[in-house]
Amino acid sequence: MEMWDIYDKDKKLTGRQMERNNWTLKDDEYHLTVLGVIERRDGKYLITQRAADKAWAAGWWEVSGGGVMAGETSEQAVMREVLEETGLDVSKAEGGYAFTYHRENPGKGDNYFVDVYKFILDFDEKDVVLQTREAPAFKIASLDEIKELADAGIFLHYDSIKQVFDQTK
Numbered sequence: 001m002e003m004w005d006i007y008d009k010d011k012k013l014t015g016r017q018m019e020r021n022n023w024t025l026k027d028d029e030y031h032l033t034v035l036g037v038i039e040r041r042d043g044k045y046l047i048t049q050r051a052a053d054k055a056w057a058a059g060w061w062e063v064s065g066g067g068v069m070a071g072e073t074s075e076q077a078v079m080r081e082v083l084e085e086t087g088l089d090v091s092k093a094e095g096g097y098a099f100t101y102h103r104e105n106p107g108k109g110d111n112y113f114v115d116v117y118k119f120i121l122d123f124d125e126k127d128v129v130l131q132t133r134e135a136p137a138f139k140i141a142s143l144d145e146i147k148e149l150a151d152a153g154i155f156l157h158y159d160s161i162k163q164v165f166d167q168t169k
Contacts, residue, residue, distance in 0.1 A: 004068065004070055005071070006025065011100070027104075028111075031068075031111075032077075032112065033068060033114050034081060035114055036081060036082045037117065038090065038119050039121070046138060047141050048061070048063070048135035049135055049139075061154060061155045061156065062157065063157075064081050065078070075096070088128065090121055095119040095120050097115060097117055098167065118167060146158070
Protein backbone atom coordinates (compact mmCIF):
# COMPACT_ATOMS: atom_id res chain seq x y z
CA MET A 1 0.00 0.00 0.00
CA GLU A 2 1.44 3.35 -1.05
CA MET A 3 1.28 6.18 1.43
CA TRP A 4 1.41 9.92 0.85
CA ASP A 5 2.41 12.58 3.38
CA ILE A 6 -0.21 15.17 4.30
CA TYR A 7 0.75 18.86 4.11
CA ASP A 8 -0.88 21.97 5.54
CA LYS A 9 -1.92 25.06 3.55
CA ASP A 10 1.65 26.42 3.84
CA LYS A 11 3.07 23.23 2.27
CA LYS A 12 4.50 22.09 5.58
CA LEU A 13 4.43 18.44 6.60
CA THR A 14 1.80 17.67 9.22
CA GLY A 15 3.37 14.39 10.37
CA ARG A 16 0.29 12.50 9.16
CA GLN A 17 -0.11 10.29 6.13
CA MET A 18 -2.88 9.06 3.86
CA GLU A 19 -3.30 6.05 1.64
CA ARG A 20 -2.65 6.88 -2.01
CA ASN A 21 -5.82 8.04 -3.81
CA ASN A 22 -7.90 7.85 -0.61
CA TRP A 23 -9.63 11.20 -1.04
CA THR A 24 -10.40 11.99 2.60
CA LEU A 25 -8.34 15.14 3.09
CA LYS A 26 -9.90 18.00 5.00
CA ASP A 27 -10.22 21.32 3.17
CA ASP A 28 -6.98 22.63 4.75
CA GLU A 29 -4.95 19.48 3.99
CA TYR A 30 -3.00 18.66 0.84
CA HIS A 31 -0.97 15.95 -0.80
CA LEU A 32 2.03 16.63 -3.05
CA THR A 33 2.51 15.66 -6.68
CA VAL A 34 5.22 16.41 -9.24
CA LEU A 35 5.50 17.04 -12.96
CA GLY A 36 8.72 16.72 -14.96
CA VAL A 37 9.00 18.63 -18.23
CA ILE A 38 11.83 17.22 -20.34
CA GLU A 39 13.25 19.42 -23.08
CA ARG A 40 15.86 18.40 -25.62
CA ARG A 41 18.52 20.87 -26.72
CA ASP A 42 16.69 21.26 -30.05
CA GLY A 43 13.80 22.88 -28.15
CA LYS A 44 11.43 19.90 -28.45
CA TYR A 45 9.73 18.21 -25.52
CA LEU A 46 8.98 14.64 -24.50
CA ILE A 47 5.26 14.13 -23.98
CA THR A 48 3.39 10.90 -23.29
CA GLN A 49 -0.15 9.75 -23.96
CA ARG A 50 -2.24 8.49 -21.07
CA ALA A 51 -3.59 4.96 -21.33
CA ALA A 52 -7.08 4.56 -22.78
CA ASP A 53 -8.31 2.79 -19.64
CA LYS A 54 -7.48 5.66 -17.28
CA ALA A 55 -10.50 6.78 -15.26
CA TRP A 56 -9.62 10.44 -15.85
CA ALA A 57 -8.26 12.13 -19.01
CA ALA A 58 -7.87 8.83 -20.88
CA GLY A 59 -5.89 9.23 -24.07
CA TRP A 60 -4.82 12.79 -23.29
CA TRP A 61 -1.22 13.97 -23.63
CA GLU A 62 0.92 15.03 -20.67
CA VAL A 63 4.38 15.30 -19.17
CA SER A 64 5.63 12.70 -16.70
CA GLY A 65 4.60 12.98 -13.10
CA GLY A 66 2.79 11.50 -10.15
CA GLY A 67 2.39 11.42 -6.41
CA VAL A 68 5.19 11.99 -3.92
CA MET A 69 5.41 8.97 -1.63
CA ALA A 70 5.61 9.35 2.14
CA GLY A 71 9.15 10.26 3.20
CA GLU A 72 10.20 11.18 -0.33
CA THR A 73 11.20 14.69 -1.47
CA SER A 74 9.57 16.13 -4.56
CA GLU A 75 12.95 16.00 -6.34
CA GLN A 76 13.31 12.29 -5.55
CA ALA A 77 9.73 11.74 -6.71
CA VAL A 78 10.09 13.52 -10.05
CA MET A 79 13.27 11.61 -10.83
CA ARG A 80 11.56 8.32 -9.92
CA GLU A 81 8.42 9.12 -11.92
CA VAL A 82 10.34 10.19 -15.04
CA LEU A 83 12.53 7.08 -14.88
CA GLU A 84 9.54 4.75 -14.29
CA GLU A 85 7.40 6.30 -17.02
CA THR A 86 10.00 7.03 -19.71
CA GLY A 87 13.19 5.17 -18.84
CA LEU A 88 15.12 8.46 -18.82
CA ASP A 89 17.46 9.32 -15.94
CA VAL A 90 17.27 13.06 -15.26
CA SER A 91 19.45 12.99 -12.14
CA LYS A 92 22.35 14.65 -13.97
CA ALA A 93 20.28 16.74 -16.39
CA GLU A 94 20.43 20.53 -16.43
CA GLY A 95 17.55 22.34 -14.82
CA GLY A 96 15.47 21.34 -11.86
CA TYR A 97 12.70 22.85 -9.78
CA ALA A 98 10.75 25.57 -11.61
CA PHE A 99 7.69 26.46 -9.49
CA THR A 100 4.77 25.15 -7.43
CA TYR A 101 1.05 25.54 -8.01
CA HIS A 102 -1.86 24.15 -6.04
CA ARG A 103 -5.45 23.08 -6.49
CA GLU A 104 -8.31 23.48 -4.07
CA ASN A 105 -11.18 21.02 -4.38
CA PRO A 106 -13.41 21.97 -1.42
CA GLY A 107 -15.36 19.06 0.01
CA LYS A 108 -13.76 16.55 -2.38
CA GLY A 109 -10.87 15.41 -0.14
CA ASP A 110 -8.37 16.07 -2.95
CA ASN A 111 -6.39 19.27 -2.46
CA TYR A 112 -2.86 19.15 -3.76
CA PHE A 113 0.36 20.98 -4.45
CA VAL A 114 2.25 20.34 -7.69
CA ASP A 115 6.00 20.90 -7.84
CA VAL A 116 6.96 21.46 -11.48
CA TYR A 117 10.45 20.64 -12.71
CA LYS A 118 12.09 21.32 -16.05
CA PHE A 119 15.04 19.26 -17.24
CA ILE A 120 17.24 19.81 -20.30
CA LEU A 121 18.45 16.44 -21.52
CA ASP A 122 20.09 15.07 -24.65
CA PHE A 123 18.23 11.93 -25.67
CA ASP A 124 16.99 10.13 -28.76
CA GLU A 125 13.68 8.38 -29.36
CA LYS A 126 15.45 5.02 -28.89
CA ASP A 127 16.34 6.06 -25.31
CA VAL A 128 12.67 6.32 -24.32
CA VAL A 129 11.34 3.15 -22.71
CA LEU A 130 7.69 3.60 -21.77
CA GLN A 131 5.79 2.03 -18.92
CA THR A 132 3.08 1.08 -21.43
CA ARG A 133 0.33 0.36 -18.89
CA GLU A 134 0.57 4.05 -17.93
CA ALA A 135 1.58 5.61 -21.25
CA PRO A 136 1.28 3.58 -24.46
CA ALA A 137 2.76 6.28 -26.72
CA PHE A 138 5.09 9.26 -26.75
CA LYS A 139 6.01 12.15 -29.00
CA ILE A 140 8.96 14.46 -29.29
CA ALA A 141 6.85 17.56 -29.76
CA SER A 142 7.48 21.18 -30.58
CA LEU A 143 5.91 23.86 -28.43
CA ASP A 144 3.47 24.57 -31.28
CA GLU A 145 2.37 20.93 -31.29
CA ILE A 146 1.86 21.03 -27.52
CA LYS A 147 -0.17 24.22 -27.84
CA GLU A 148 -2.33 22.57 -30.53
CA LEU A 149 -3.04 19.63 -28.20
CA ALA A 150 -3.86 22.09 -25.40
CA ASP A 151 -6.16 24.09 -27.69
CA ALA A 152 -7.92 20.82 -28.58
CA GLY A 153 -8.42 20.24 -24.85
CA ILE A 154 -6.31 17.08 -24.70
CA PHE A 155 -3.07 18.17 -22.99
CA LEU A 156 -3.28 17.67 -19.24
CA HIS A 157 -2.26 20.53 -16.93
CA TYR A 158 -1.21 22.83 -19.80
CA ASP A 159 -2.78 26.00 -18.39
CA SER A 160 -1.08 25.36 -15.04
CA ILE A 161 2.37 24.65 -16.45
CA LYS A 162 2.59 26.64 -19.69
CA GLN A 163 5.02 29.11 -18.12
CA VAL A 164 7.64 26.34 -17.79
CA PHE A 165 7.72 25.99 -21.56
CA ASP A 166 8.58 29.69 -21.88
CA GLN A 167 11.59 29.51 -19.56
CA THR A 168 14.90 29.86 -21.33
CA LYS A 169 17.64 27.29 -20.99
